[in-house]
Amino acid sequence: MGTDRYLSRLDEDQLRHARCTIDDLLRLKKDEVKRVVWRVCDDFMCLGNFREDEYLKAVEFMAEKAKENFEKEPKDKIRHKSLQIELKPERVPESEYESFFQ
Template sequence: MPEIKCHHGCSMSVGTDQWVATLTIDQMRYACETMGEKIKAIEEAPKRTVWRVCRGGLCEANYREDEYEKAADHLLRIFKERFMSEAADWIEKPRGYLNFERDLPHITPERVSQIEYDTEWFPAKT
């Protein structure tokens, strides 16, 4: 949430929509141009990998780029139990192969920008 400071040093947090409503058209054009440049630079920068341990349609845990071994250990911990359950269900009532595969625990790599990696996926603990 943006923070606005006055010349006296007072500050106030406002939502983006509230902040944009205070801008002149020239300020909005400048902000739009500046944001476009920042977005382009972020999109063109090297990406980081997040290892996502998923079970069915749910993500159970996210691991940092260098923690792929922890992600693999997590997958191994949960795979056998889930596989045994899914296999028993499959034998009783076979269904599509893709559905069977999707329901098994797996690791999915996610490529994200550095800023997303640092702020959304693994924010610094305060």
């Protein structure tokens, strides 16, 4: 069952309590120590996630993906959008860090 469907079944008091609980949980997440996940992404999805100390590994992975994408492109008509790949740091709460590598 999705969150929206679940919440739609609650009465007004339950919804208020849920909002307070969610606010408390969000505050805890916001105050939590943040860690960096290096994310290699194209325009459509994330291609790979790398740990804080794996920056160079992420760069190598990005270069491999760029080479693969370039080799797939028709040489007579290169679509630059399909070749766009980026490496970006994402700061995530420590409690969510390991979930990026499963």
